[in-house]
Amino acid sequence: MKRLNKIIFTLLLLFFQCSFAQDSLKISVQEFISVVKNYHPLALKYRLQNKMAEAEITKARGSFDPVLGAKLGEKNIDGTKYYEQKNVELGIPTWYGIEVTGSYNYLDGEKLNSSDTKGGLYQMGITVPLAKNLLYDKRRAVLDQAKFAQKMTEAEQAVLTNDLLLEAENTYWEWVQYYEIYKLKSKIVDINKDRLQLTKKTFEYGERPAIDTVEAVSQLQSFELQQRDAYLNFVKSTQQLQVFLWKDGQELFEISQLFYPSDQLSDHAAYSDFEFLLQEFKNMETNSHLSILYYNQKNNILESERKLKWQSFLPKLDFTYNFFNKENYRADYLPLFDNNFQYGLKLEIPVFQREARASYQMAKIKINQNQLDTQMKKRELDTKIETYKNELMNYHSQIDLSENNLTNYQRLLYAEETKYSNGESSLFLINSRENKVIDAQEKFISIKTKFLKSFNKLKWMKENFSL
Structure with missing residues (x-):
């Protein structure tokens, strides 16, 4: 060269x-x-x-893009249909950490859990962070x-x-x-x-x-x-x-x-x-x-x-509410906590806060x-x-x-x-x-x-x- x-x-x-x-x-x-x-x-x-x-x-x-998901499944052993499942759902994240979800579920079978609901079920839900991730999140x-x-x-x-x-x-x-x-x-x-x-x-x-x-x-x-x-x-x-x-x-x-x-x-x-x-x-x-x-x-x-790390000092307190309506049933939205609903409140508090500090x-x-x-x-x-x-x-x-x-x-x-x-x-x-x-x-x-x-x-x- x-x-x-x-x-x-x-x-x-x-x-x-x-x-x-x-x-x-x-x-x-x-x-x-x-x-x-x-x-x-x-x-x-x-x-x-x-x-x-x-x-x-x-x-x-892209972290704020809606997510569309679907699931299809069936279990059958020796002629017994344990379950048949069809599910379509849409998740919509928002700016303030609130997530809105909607889905349609169809479930049928002979070996279902007692908490499962047969037939078609529509669901609309919302998850709200009440402390950590409310003002700022990742x-x-x-x-x-x-x-x-x-x-x-x-x-x-x-x-x-x-x-x-x-x-x-x-x-x-x-x-x-x-x-x-x-x-x-x-x-x-x-x-x-x-x-x-x-x-x-x-x-x-x-x-x-x-x-x-x-x-x-x-x-x-x-x-x-x-x-x-x-x-x-x-x-x-x-x-x-x-x-x-x-x-x-x-x-x-x-x-x-x-x-x-x-x-x-x-x-x-x-x-x-x-x-x-x-x-x-x-x-x-x-x-x-x-x-x-x-x-x-x-x-x-x-x-x-720094603002994101400060959120780690706050307790993780998330409130989730879901409204349900069975297929072919008349929707009854109000009152929210009267019928066809599910809610949850989740709390997590690190004891020593060493990682956060x-x-x-x-x-x-x-x-x-x-x-x-x-x-x-x-x-x-x-x-x-x-x-x-x-x-x-x-x-x-x-x-x-x-x-x-x-x-x-x-x-x-x-x-x-x-x-x-x-x-x-x-x-x-x-x-x-x-x-x-x-x-x-x-x-x-x-x-x-x-x-x-x-x-x-x-x-x-x-x-x-x-x-």
């Missing part, structure tokens, strides 16, 4: 070298981010996670927790998606950086090629010593090596960019032709918009960040669990732990925001310093070239000045990239304050 990767990389490098001067595909940062958002497997995975949370709500609502808790979990998942997946897009956008601008450095090196190589030809001619005319041609060749060779190294870095960064490029159907985007950025570092709107971005963060509260919303929804889930205590501890996690997350977010703001302002000031430094080195180079043309300097000094200019230009490109990356960190942090 490693050998195959090396072969692919070598072919890709050769392909880039052969194709660079030809028509090529350009991609902007907006197009790139759009591709990542719509086709990257992680972005799709995060959206599927949200759909899964929606399915969990549907699953929880079915309501599961549904509430599923709703909170959906909001929790949406917040989490939004943060993860924004982190993916931040990584993708910064990878793009690193790619632009390497591309601009490669263009810089290529330009310098062309300049030094022309300088070498001029030096050779001046040597032939006897105006310059032979050592100047050696100096010019050495400088050219040095820049050619730097050009190839810059080109290699550009190809590597293109491969890193390709990791984020996917097609519809989750197919990896394969490079079939050379592509390069259509955006430049100097054209980014961040240079004028960064102050507005900083101003926006003055009015943003950390409590509205999606990461905090995640912990708030988690706290709601834990509170739901332990479960309730654990639920409260989990809430306290989540509160501590929330405070830590707020602190982490505040620190990140301040760090990104400081980085942004610092790199912006460095851009001005770096640009002024570059301008001064360019002036020194121009002055040295003027002195050289007047016979007052040497090619060695020109090359030395030129090296300083190249270093300053690379530094300028690097600082602009760092500025844009810091701007993106703060920009995508802002996206985490709203769904």
Whole structure:
């Protein structure tokens, strides 16, 4: 596998070298981010996670679905029909723990229990919890927790998606950086090629010593090596960019032709918009960040669990009432406790309440732990925001310093070239000045990239304050 990767990389490098001067595909940062958002497997995975949370709500609502049941049976031994039974029933759970039931039973046979009723019998009943599970029960808790979990998942997946897009956008601008450095090196190589030809001619005319041609060749060779190294870095960064490029159907985007950025570092709107971005963060509260919303929804889930555990302290007191009516008999509903009825009252009280006390205590501890996690997350977010703001302002000031430094080195180079043309300097000094200019230009490109990356960190942090 490693050998195959090396072969692919070598072919890709050769392909880039052969194709660079030809028509090529350009991609902007907006197009790139759009591709990542719509086709990257992680972005799709995060959206599927949200759909899964929606399915969990549907699953929880299933606990309130009516249940229809039927039973058919018969027992016969040595010609004696012990019993024949037919039963159809419907159970309807309600929100407040009350269950309503209705059924039709037909029973016949020679070996029935004395409490059984022959023939057809209609039944309507209701079960009401009078203490435990009246105000809150497991079915309501599961549904509430599923709703909170959906909001929790949406917040989490939004943060993860924004982190993916931040990584993708910064990878793009690193790619632009390497591309601009490669263009810089290529330009310098062309300049030094022309300088070498001029030096050779001046040597032939006897105006310059032979050592100047050696100096010019050495400088050219040095820049050619730097050009190839810059080109290699550009190809590597293109491969890193390709990791984020996917097609519809989750197919990896394969490079079939050379592509390069259509955006430049100097054209980014961040240079004028960064102050507005900083101003926006003055009015943003950390409590509205999606990461905090995640912990708030988690706290709601834990509170739901605490309410459910509190129910364990209550005695289980259930009242059940059933009304009966035999088939082909006139229904007589009232009074309820006069005829054709059955009722029951069931009481359960744990004596020591040890399980209830332990479960309730654990639920409260989990809430306290989540509160501590929330405070830590707020602190982490505040620190990140301040760090990104400081980085942004610092790199912006460095851009001005770096640009002024570059301008001064360019002036020194121009002055040295003027002195050289007047016979007052040497090619060695020109090359030395030129090296300083190249270093300053690379530094300028690097600082602009760092500025844009810091701007993106703060920009995508802002996206985490709203769904």
